[in-house]
Amino acid sequence: xxxxxxxxxxxxxxxxxxxxxxxxxxxxxxxxxxxxxxxxxxxxxxxxxxxxxxxxxxxxxxxxxxxxxxxxxxxxxxxxxxxxxxxxxxxxxxxxxxxxxxxxxxxxxxxxxxxxxxxxxxxxxxxxxxxxxxxxxxxxxxxxx
Numbered sequence: 718x719x720x721x722x723x724x725x726x727x728x729x730x731x732x733x734x735x736x737x738x739x740x741x742x743x744x745x746x747x748x749x750x751x752x753x754x755x756x757x758x759x760x761x762x763x764x765x766x767x768x769x770x771x772x773x774x775x776x777x778x779x780x781x782x783x784x785x786x787x788x789x790x791x792x793x794x795x796x797x798x799x800x801x802x803x804x805x806x807x808x809x810x811x812x813x814x815x816x817x818x819x820x821x822x823x824x825x826x827x828x829x830x831x832x833x834x835x836x837x838x839x840x841x842x843x844x845x846x847x848x849x850x851x852x853x854x855x856x857x858x859x860x861x862x
Contacts, residue, residue: 718823725827728786732779732831739775740842743768749846761850768846772839779835780807783828792821807832 743749747767784796784803793799793815802815806828817825 721821721824721827724786724790725824728783728824729827729831731782732835735779735782736775736835736838739771739778740838743771743842746771749849764850765843765846768843772842776807776832776835776839779832780804783807787817787821790821792817792824803828808836809833 747764749768780803781800783806784793784799787793787803788796788799793802798815802817802825804810805812805815806825809829809832811829816822
C-alpha cells in the first residue's frame with residue numbers, strides 16, 4: 718500500500734506539472750495573458766475552440782501517462798486496455814468492465830481524484846477565458862449584464 722501511495726504521489730505530481738505546462742503554453746500561444754479584444758462571433762468561437770482543444774489535449778496526455786504506468790507495472794494486459802482503463806478512471810466514468818487487480822485499486826482511486834481536480838481546473842480556465850472575453854465586451858459598452 719505504501720508503494721501505491723508513493724507511485725500515486727509521483728503520478729499526481731506529473732499530472733499537475735503536465736496540466737500546468739499545457740495550460741501555460743495555451744496562455745502564451747493564444748495570447749491570453751493580456752486582455753482579449755472582442756472580435757466576431759466566429760473569431761471568438763475559434764478562440765474558445767482552441768482553448769478547449771488544448772485542455773482536452775492536456776487530459777489525454779495525463780490519461781496516457783497513467784495508462785503507461787499501468788502497462789509498465791503489468792496492471793493492465795495491453796496498451797489499448799491500459800489507455801481505456803485510465804480514461805474511464807480519470808474521467809470518473811468507471812464502467813467496471815475493466816478493473817485493476819485488488820492490490821492496485823487504491824492507485825486507480827487516486828487517478829479518479831486527480832482527474833476530477835484537473836477537469837475542474839480546465840473548467841475554471843475555460844471560464845476565466847470566457848469571462849475575460851465577454852468582460853471586455855461589456856466594459857467597452859460601459860455596462861454589464
